[in-house]
Amino acid sequence: MHALSVRGLTKTYRNGVHALKGIDLDVEEGDFFALLGPNGAGKTTLIGIVTSLVTKSGGTVGVFGHDMDRELGRAKSCIGIVPQEINFNMFESPETIVVNQAGFYGVERGLARERAEKYLRQLHLWDKRKEIARSLSGGMKRRLMIARALMHEPRLLILDEPTAGVDIEIRRSMWEFLRTINEQGTTIILTTHYLEEAENLCRNIAIIDGGRIIERDRMSSLLRRLHTESFLFSLRDPLAALPRLQGYRTVMVDDHTLEIEMSKEQSLNEIFSLLSAQGIEVLSMRNKVNRLEEMFMRLVENRAA
Amino acid sequence: MSVSPGMSVSQMSMAAIQWVGFRTIVIREYSRIVRIWLQTLMPPAVTTTLYFIIFGSLVGRRIGPMQGIDYIAYIAPGLIMMSVITNSYGNVVSSFFGAKFGKHIEELLVSPLPNWVIALGYVCGGLIRGAMVGLVVTAVALVFTYMHSHHLQVHNLGVVIAAMLLTSAVFSLGGLINAVFAKNFDQVNWIPSFVLTPLTYFGGVFYSVDLLPVWAQKLSLVNPILHMVNAFRYGFLGVSDVSLASAFAIMAACVAALFIWAIILLNRGAGTRD
Numbered sequence: 001m002h003a004l005s006v007r008g009l010t011k012t013y014r015n016g017v018h019a020l021k022g023i024d025l026d027v028e029e030g031d032f033f034a035l036l037g038p039n040g041a042g043k044t045t046l047i048g049i050v051t052s053l054v055t056k057s058g059g060t061v062g063v064f065g066h067d068m069d070r071e072l073g074r075a076k077s078c079i080g081i082v083p084q085e086i087n088f089n090m091f092e093s094p095e096t097i098v099v100n101q102a103g104f105y106g107v108e109r110g111l112a113r114e115r116a117e118k119y120l121r122q123l124h125l126w127d128k129r130k131e132i133a134r135s136l137s138g139g140m141k142r143r144l145m146i147a148r149a150l151m152h153e154p155r156l157l158i159l160d161e162p163t164a165g166v167d168i169e170i171r172r173s174m175w176e177f178l179r180t181i182n183e184q185g186t187t188i189i190l191t192t193h194y195l196e197e198a199e200n201l202c203r204n205i206a207i208i209d210g211g212r213i214i215e216r217d218r219m220s221s222l223l224r225r226l227h228t229e230s231f232l233f234s235l236r237d238p239l240a241a242l243p244r245l246q247g248y249r250t251v252m253v254d255d256h257t258l259e260i261e262m263s264k265e266q267s268l269n270e271i272f273s274l275l276s277a278q279g280i281e282v283l284s285m286r287n288k289v290n291r292l293e294e295m296f297m298r299l300v301e302n303r304a305a
Numbered sequence: 306m307s308v309s310p311g312m313s314v315s316q317m318s319m320a321a322i323q324w325v326g327f328r329t330i331v332i333r334e335y336s337r338i339v340r341i342w343l344q345t346l347m348p349p350a351v352t353t354t355l356y357f358i359i360f361g362s363l364v365g366r367r368i369g370p371m372q373g374i375d376y377i378a379y380i381a382p383g384l385i386m387m388s389v390i391t392n393s394y395g396n397v398v399s400s401f402f403g404a405k406f407g408k409h410i411e412e413l414l415v416s417p418l419p420n421w422v423i424a425l426g427y428v429c430g431g432l433i434r435g436a437m438v439g440l441v442v443t444a445v446a447l448v449f450t451y452m453h454s455h456h457l458q459v460h461n462l463g464v465v466i467a468a469m470l471l472t473s474a475v476f477s478l479g480g481l482i483n484a485v486f487a488k489n490f491d492q493v494n495w496i497p498s499f500v501l502t503p504l505t506y507f508g509g510v511f512y513s514v515d516l517l518p519v520w521a522q523k524l525s526l527v528n529p530i531l532h533m534v535n536a537f538r539y540g541f542l543g544v545s546d547v548s549l550a551s552a553f554a555i556m557a558a559c560v561a562a563l564f565i566w567a568i569i570l571l572n573r574g575a576g577t578r579d
């Protein structure tokens with residue numbers, strides 16, 4: 001079954017901006033799905049329509065088989081949303097916020113309090129449950145929005161930039177938590193500007209640009225289509241001149257760093273041999289950019305061109 | 306059937322979700338009123354005390370009876386109703402606009418609750434505030450009328466309660482509609498300052514319309530607050546400038562019309578959805 005099924009979705013704002021120009025998209029139940037795109041591509045509009053915060057101009061949206069035009073309440077009860085912007089009452093406590101949110105989805109207060117303890121503990125917010133939400137740190141506020149979205153145990157969890165402005169340690173712990181939730185059966189749709197995050201977590205991906213889906217594939221298939229990759233090599237001794245490496249595009253970043261672009265058919269062993277033959281000793285190497293980031297940039301730049 | 310352990314929300318009937326959701330909005334509104342009681346319950350008590358001291362005790366002695374009733378007792382129902390009106394309106398307009406401004410209205414908009422349940426929840430919040438303030442102000446009125454040896458009688462408790470609830474509902478809905486349209490805090494204050502206050506003061510809180518020239522009496526009948534105040538006064542004192550039946554018909558019509566308007570606005574997404 002499709003957790004989300006979108007057909008011919010269009011949105012034109014009152015100011016004339018065509019944010020969505022006919023989106024078709026299916027997300028399978030149980031998937032961990034990345035929805036990527038540059039700023040202004042239409043991601044947040046698409047999520048806004050799915051969560052009914054934005055009114056669509058045309059097309060259809062179905063959530064677990066519930067058409068949003070005919071069964072809006074049913075469709076919405078399947079969705080949990082973690083929005084991009086903080087949108088809880090800053091003067092309430094985390095416990096009040098999550099218990100009330102559960103109530104808006106029909107969860108009785110007794111059960112809501114049990115779930116509040118479960119999710120606030122899992123997201124390391126239990127000690128802060130009675131504090132005023134305004135006093136929480138940025139990372140805590142983001143985790144509170146995840147806890148709030150899970151209170152009615154939705155079948156589809158939509159996360160719009162959930163780790164924006166969160167330090168790497170908290171971000172990684174949030175990744176682990178989301179992986180666990182997904183393994184337990186919750187379908188997750190994630191938008192993020194951290195492409196490393198999408199590559200690490202998601203199995204399928206759609207890239208949206210200019211209000212259209214420009215790519216839709218399995219994450220692994222998409223990355224396989226990346227024909228070349230660039231590596232940065234840190235060298236022990238300074239280079240006097242750019243070494244000649246037959247068949248490789250080579251750039252001297254500085255006198256201790258070489259950038260080498262290689263295709264999939266070429267081997268790293270050969271590069272090491274060529275460097276070694278010229279007396280160049282390599283201390284370490286790394287990808288110049290994240291692979292998904294490279295693919296993303298190529299797709300978006302190709303489209304712009 | 307409400308959701309219980311092991312049962313998912315998607316298995317519940319929509320009616321059960323709506324009932325729990327409605328109760329949650331009401332609980333949240335009640336908690337807000339109690340949490341900020343210094344802003345919600347105290348000011349009407351202080352304001353009404355001042356009205357009773359100045360208009361009731363000081364000026365009232367020189368005015369003499371109104372429609373055969375001592376002035377301090379005559380103005381008591383109007384002053385209670387004035388507090389009910391301003392607080393019902395103020396509660397919903399500030400709570401709903403605050404939620405819009407802080408974006409936490411989205412918590413409700415993304416939920417499966419239909420707009421009529423959301424509107425009803427906020428209106429009930431207004432009714433609760435109106436009733437709580439009404440009780441506080443009635444206590445103040447009892448003290449002052451007792452001090453002047455004029456017990457505040459209750460002629461018909463049913464009329465008192467019905468008039469209070471209907472009036473509170475009218476102005477709660479008015480506050481909701483104001484909040485839907487408002488884009489900033491100035492626009493939240495326009496209606497109370499430039500519409501509600503003049504209508505309330507010309508609504509027979511402090512005088513009987515019999516004192517006015519004929520043209521002004523006829524003009525006053527257009528003011529719905531005149532009908533509300535007089536129905537309420539009838540409940541306490543058994544006197545009224547207007548027909549009780551027409552007063553209740555006007556109140557009920559206002560509630561129905563404003564509720565329909567509020568739902569149309571929310572369904573269109575006016576001020577709440579892009």
